[in-house]
Amino acid sequence: MPQIFHPSMNTIARVSIFGAVFILTAIIALLLLVVRSPYVTDVGVVREQPVPFSHKHHVGDVGLDCRYCHTSVEDSSFAGIPPTKTCMNCHSQLFTESAMLQPVRDSFATGQPLHWTRVHDVPDFVYFDHSIHIHKGIGCVKCHGPVNEMPLMWREQTLHMKWCLDCHRQPELFVGDRANVFNTAIDVQLDPVAANALVDKYHIQSKTDCYTCHR
Amino acid sequence: MFRVRALPTIVAGALPCAERETCAERRDAVDAWTNGAWIVPATLSLCVLLLVSAGCGYQDMADQPHYEPLEASEFFAEGQASRPLISGTVARGHLRIDRAFFEGQVDGKPVEVYPWLAVARQLGLLADGAESQEVDEHVRAQILERGQQRFNIFCSACHDRTGSGQGMVVQRGFPAPPSYHSDRLRAAPVGHFYVVATQGFGRMPDYADQIPPADRWAIVAYVRALQLSQHAEVGELPPADRAALPAEEDTP
Numbered sequence: 493m494p495q496i497f498h499p500s501m502n503t504i505a506r507v508s509i510f511g512a513v514f515i516l517t518a519i520i521a522l523l524l525l526v527v528r529s530p531y532v533t534d535v536g537v538v539r540e541q542p543v544p545f546s547h548k549h550h551v552g553d554v555g556l557d558c559r560y561c562h563t564s565v566e567d568s569s570f571a572g573i574p575p576t577k578t579c580m581n582c583h584s585q586l587f588t589e590s591a592m593l594q595p596v597r598d599s600f601a602t603g604q605p606l607h608w609t610r611v612h613d614v615p616d617f618v619y620f621d622h623s624i625h626i627h628k629g630i631g632c633v634k635c636h637g638p639v640n641e642m643p644l645m646w647r648e649q650t651l652h653m654k655w656c657l658d659c660h661r662q663p664e665l666f667v668g669d670r671a672n673v674f675n676t677a678i679d680v681q682l683d684p685v686a687a688n689a690l691v692d693k694y695h696i697q698s699k700t701d702c703y704t705c706h707r
Numbered sequence: 708m709f710r711v712r713a714l715p716t717i718v719a720g721a722l723p724c725a726e727r728e729t730c731a732e733r734r735d736a737v738d739a740w741t742n743g744a745w746i747v748p749a750t751l752s753l754c755v756l757l758l759v760s761a762g763c764g765y766q767d768m769a770d771q772p773h774y775e776p777l778e779a780s781e782f783f784a785e786g787q788a789s790r791p792l793i794s795g796t797v798a799r800g801h802l803r804i805d806r807a808f809f810e811g812q813v814d815g816k817p818v819e820v821y822p823w824l825a826v827a828r829q830l831g832l833l834a835d836g837a838e839s840q841e842v843d844e845h846v847r848a849q850i851l852e853r854g855q856q857r858f859n860i861f862c863s864a865c866h867d868r869t870g871s872g873q874g875m876v877v878q879r880g881f882p883a884p885p886s887y888h889s890d891r892l893r894a895a896p897v898g899h900f901y902v903v904a905t906q907g908f909g910r911m912p913d914y915a916d917q918i919p920p921a922d923r924w925a926i927v928a929y930v931r932a933l934q935l936s937q938h939a940e941v942g943e944l945p946p947a948d949r950a951a952l953p954a955e956e957d958t959p
Contacts, residue, residue, distance in 0.1 A: 554875045557860040563917050570776040581912045582864075585881045605787050607779060615769035 533650040539609045542595050544644060551676055552640035558632055558674045569621040573608060576600045611645045612636070619707050628694050629667045630659070633679045640676035656705065663696045664688050807898075809920050811905055817898030821931075822924065826850055829921030847928075854929030857922045861914060870933040882910050887930055888937045900927040 530536050550556050559565060564572035576599040587593055599606050612635075614620050625635075633639065637648025649655055659666045664687040672678045682690065690696075774780060774788035783790070792798060803809040807818050808825045823842040827833050830853060832846045859868060867874040870887035877883045885892060892899075904923045907913035918926070941949065 554864065554879070556864055559860050560864070560917070573777055575916070577912070578917065582876050582881060584912070585910060586876070586879060604785055607786070616771040616773070616775075617768055 528650065528652075533652070534611075534647050535650055536646050536648075538644045538646050539611050541609055541644070542606050544592065546643045547639045547645060548641055548643045558639075558676075565622045566626055567623055569623065571622050576606060611647050612651065614651055618705050620705070626673050627670070628663075628696050629670045629673060629690055631668045631673045631675070631678065633676050634659075634666050634668075638676065638679065653705075657700060660700050660704070661698055663698060664691050667691055667694070667696060670694070808924070811898040811901030811923075817896045817902055819896045819898065821897045821928065823847065823850070826921050826924045826928075829919075830925065850925050850928055851932055853922065854925035854927070854932070857918060858926045858929045858933075861918055862926060865911070869937070870930060884909075884911060887934050893934050893938070897927050897931065900930050 526532060551558070561574040561578055562571040563574070564570060576596050579593075579596045580600050583593055583596060588597075595606060598604070635649055639645075664684065665681060667687055667690045668678065668680075668682065669690065681687075776789055778788045779786055780788035782788075797803075805822075805825060807813050808822050811818055823846075827842045827846050827850060830850065832849050833842075858866075863874055864876045865874040865881060865884055866872055866887070867877075872884045872886045887893075901923055903911065904914050904918065904926065905920075906915070914923070941952070944952075
């Protein structure tokens with residue numbers, strides 16, 4: 493019986509085995525990169541909104557406190573999106589002819605709410621509560637980034653579980669003084685002594701049980 | 708080169724077979740199966756499974772069919788899942804019997820006496836169940852601190868942090884509100900400020916939705932403190948505060 497395969501097939505076989513390993517690795521690495529890329533996580537991607545609301549103008553320039561609009565952030569899980577009445581507190585007098593604000597005036601006149609595009613939305617199988625993070629001294633900018641410098645809103649962090657755990661494992665790297673939680677100008681990492689003192693003072697625990705968030 | 712035929716023999720040998728012929732048939736079947744015949748039915752059933760699951764409706768666990776706060780809804784006319792309070796109803800814990808406290812006026816007349824006890828209770832500054840519900844200096848200071856914080860959040864945009872009425876929004880063109888430090892407003896009863904915050908006044912909108920009643924009263928207390936701050940006599944200050952003042956120039 494003649495030989496079916498030429499001896500060179502040995503080399504080809506070895507190369508293809510190596511190739512398979514590397515190609516598979518490359519494919520897996522590519523998938524992992526794609527999952528972490530802004531294409532999937534939306535980090536740094538500006539969302540289309542009915543009104544081009546600028547946090548830079550309202551927070552950075554005018555100096556409004558986060559809580560002027562996000563009134564429920566200290567007491568509930570949800571920070572709260574203000575009703576158009578809150579916009580009209582000032583815009584009943586300012587920029588009253590602006591075409592950009594026409595949807596706001598229409599909404600106020602008709603009672604039909606504006607349909608904002610949500611920028612931060614954790615998956616439904618994750619329990620998240622704003623109020624507890626605020627009362628434990630986690631500043632807004634730690635998660636939302638320098639909002640006072642954002643002309644339009646984007647997501648600053650991936651909201652991946654790893655990102656949550658980075659802080660839940662080592663809260664001392666992210667904790668700040670409660671008095672500065674809403675101060676968008678302060679985004680510093682405290683020195684270890686001060687940070688650990690705050691961790692004790694606020695009774696912060698490193699919560700990494702699955703059911704802390706998946707309940 | 709590679710001997711991949713060893714496995715089927717082991718599998719076939721593990722099968723119970725009573726007669727020799729049957730066993731040989733089975734061995735042939737198992738050989739064919741392990742050689743790849745399974746691919747065709749497996750692929751077909753996977754396709755069917757995918758088609759069926761797609762047809763049945765794909766459910767995303769990250770976005771489950773329940774409403775989050777303020778989520779859009781096609782069910783209600785204005786397209787919003789969160790419902791406004793139905794008129795004529797009272798939410799649990801929101802019954803407003805104390806009209807002086809919640810409205811700041813009785814029979815159209817602004818309240819004259821500041822409701823320290825009610826404010827302290829609403830802000831949770833008094834120990835639960837304590838017999839002597841006394842609002843001491845310590846509690847009053849906490850109310851003032853709360854008032855200062857809330858004033859800076861909600862009022863300072865127009866009234867500025869000293870209450871003179873030159874806040875950032877005013878500097879951007881909003882009509883200036885009156886200064887708190889005029890004789891008229893210094894003489895105004897506490898209820899007046901509460902009523903204005905609750906109902907609005909002139910071009911000022913109401914803040915009833917943004918600021919809960921107890922916080923509105925705390926702000927009123929802080930407005931009084933601001934008024935005092937602009938008219939305090941140096942002689943009335945405690946020594947610690949007096950020492951903090953910049954040294955006055957001695958006149959020869």
